[in-house]
Amino acid sequence: MMQIPFVDLAREYSEIQEELCDALRKVCSSGAFILGTSLKSLEENLATFLGVRHVVGVGNGSDATVLTLKALGVGLGDEVITVANSFVATVWSIRATGATPVLIDVCDDMNMDLSKVHRVVSERTKAIVPVHLTGNPINLKEVTSFCQDNGIHIVEDAAQAIGASIDDEKVGGMGIAGCFSLHPLKNLSVLGDGGFISTNDDSLARKLRLLRNHGLEDRDNCVLWGYNSRLDELQACFAQIKLKYFEQRTMRRIRLAERYKENLEGLLGCPQVPRGVRHVFHNFIVQSKSRDELADYLRHEGVETKIHYPIPFHHQKIESKDYRVPFRLSNTERLTSEILSLPIFPELTDEESEYIIEAVRRFYGS
Numbered sequence: 001m002m003q004i005p006f007v008d009l010a011r012e013y014s015e016i017q018e019e020l021c022d023a024l025r026k027v028c029s030s031g032a033f034i035l036g037t038s039l040k041s042l043e044e045n046l047a048t049f050l051g052v053r054h055v056v057g058v059g060n061g062s063d064a065t066v067l068t069l070k071a072l073g074v075g076l077g078d079e080v081i082t083v084a085n086s087f088v089a090t091v092w093s094i095r096a097t098g099a100t101p102v103l104i105d106v107c108d109d110m111n112m113d114l115s116k117v118h119r120v121v122s123e124r125t126k127a128i129v130p131v132h133l134t135g136n137p138i139n140l141k142e143v144t145s146f147c148q149d150n151g152i153h154i155v156e157d158a159a160q161a162i163g164a165s166i167d168d169e170k171v172g173g174m175g176i177a178g179c180f181s182l183h184p185l186k187n188l189s190v191l192g193d194g195g196f197i198s199t200n201d202d203s204l205a206r207k208l209r210l211l212r213n214h215g216l217e218d219r220d221n222c223v224l225w226g227y228n229s230r231l232d233e234l235q236a237c238f239a240q241i242k243l244k245y246f247e248q249r250t251m252r253r254i255r256l257a258e259r260y261k262e263n264l265e266g267l268l269g270c271p272q273v274p275r276g277v278r279h280v281f282h283n284f285i286v287q288s289k290s291r292d293e294l295a296d297y298l299r300h301e302g303v304e305t306k307i308h309y310p311i312p313f314h315h316q317k318i319e320s321k322d323y324r325v326p327f328r329l330s331n332t333e334r335l336t337s338e339i340l341s342l343p344i345f346p347e348l349t350d351e352e353s354e355y356i357i358e359a360v361r362r363f364y365g366s
């Protein structure tokens, strides 16, 4: 019997160990650790990769959203629309600005039901934060003109979706800004915490550069209330190295997903990828009425699975007066009980992926 972990980050490290260690030595002997040339060159390369004018490195993906909303003037008394089925950081980041998160339902593909946005906007709505969940890009064209007409900013939570696109338009360039995480579990990652913001808006980028560094416009002059949230030189170097292998690793995720789909479609619900959409499979999430039994069976067969996420935000123990749920989140509830994530990290071997497929097929008696 095989033992297959849900994710094994050490496998990626073992392939690029030398390069990472060289970078460590280079940064340490340069003596420059914060806001230096490595960050600047990473920001330029990421901007080119995403096809946007600016990228601003920050301390983590959550700060990317907090700082972006703050820079857009969102704060106490404002409302920001998002979803309940994301990682908790999405809702938390909104609340951290002082604004009230407003949670709406999702579609069968787990992304925000954009047709519900107009039903929950109020004069206090300042932004929406749609999430490209699991690496599946949400088509924001549907709400762009409505949001423009009503002075509502679109801030993309792209933490799980770097490299995803619709008709060759990459996530991160669809709204006023895209918020990305470089957390070790994300598709492009560093060796610790990290994140960045993408935008085509010059003045937003300028403000974000101030906000991430205490509001300092130079060494001595502070021009606004800021934060300390920067992407270290060391982490920038690691991201730069991993960016070289990123497309190749993304292709591997897509290949593994295709293999799952070819062999499991019909037995359980598989992600549907419409023409023109590039899904980058941060997770491969199946939907099954017998989810718990399937997860138990796979565990006994040595296959680790996860649920992303088992508790939607409106069922967390956190104070509920701090956010609003205008309508029942019925699709969110249903999905929570049916979703299961299968291992899909790029270093998963063909043998392992075949073993998982066989185990799932056996569970369904086929």
Ligand SMILES: *Cc1c(COP(=O)(O)O)cnc(C)c1O
Pocket: 060, 061, 062, 063, 086, 087, 089, 090, 131, 157, 159, 160, 180, 181, 182, 183, 193, 194, 195
């Ligand atoms: C990981 C993640 C974040 C937060 O990123 P951190 O770098 O961990 O702060 C936000 N939103 C989503 C959807 C995420 O998956």
